[in-house]
Amino acid sequence: MSASSDRLPLIRLEALPAEVLVDLAAGRQPASLGRRCEEGALPPPEVAGRALRLLASGVAERWSLPYAMIDERGAIVGACGFKGAPCLGLVEIGYGVAPLRRGRGIAAAAVRLLLEEAVIRGGAHRVLARINPDNAASSRVADKLGFVRGEVALDDDGEPLAQWLWPPSTDFAHDGEAP
Incomplete structure (x- = not known):
């Protein structure tokens, strides 16, 4: 997958292979990447572990594997992906960009x-991004792309997360409940 526009940089997404995820889940720097990788661009161990569990349970790779964000020079500058297969047409996403590459439109x-992968090729109808309210940069990304912010709820670890939904739903925007 690749995208470019007048305002956004050229980025392409490549699924991270399972052997890379095994290293990441164990807290090791993967030796098998074969390309330059910006510091802080790869998913954290808990994301790699979740991806491996999803794969092991039979969830399709498109919904399981995190994607590396590859810039025009071929470097990994961030990662993103789905947090599982769509349920009732809703799929959740997550994303992160290397600290030195933030603020450039990469996310x-x-x-x-x-969004294109989820809706056009994946059959999802709605996309959810849960973002810490203190993360202004990620909130700006969601807002810029037409997500609407809903209620803030605590996740399993007690972290407050605002629920951002795309495409916007009047009910979600007004009553703060996810579909």
């Missing part, structure tokens, strides 16, 4: 590709 370009 917006990658999320736009995820």
Whole structure:
């Protein structure tokens, strides 16, 4: 998958292979990447572990594997992906960009590709991004792409997360409940 527009950088997404995820889940730097990788661009161990569990349970790779964000020079500058297969037409996404590459439109370009993958090729009808209210940059990305912010709820670890839904739903925007 790749995206480019007048305002967004050229980014392409490549699924991270299972052997890379095994290293990441164990907290090791993968030796098998075969390309330059910006510091902080790869998914954290808990994301890699979740991906491996989803794969092991039979969830399709498109919904299980995190994607590396590849810039025009071929470097990995971030990662994004789905947090499982769609349920009742709703799929959740997550994304992150290497600290030194933030503020350049990379996350917006990658999320736009995820939206296309989810809705056009994946059959999802809605996309959810749960973002810490203190994460202004991620909130700006969601807002820029037409997500609407809903209620803030605590996740399983007690972290407050605002629910951002795309495409916007009047009910979601007014009563703060996810579909």
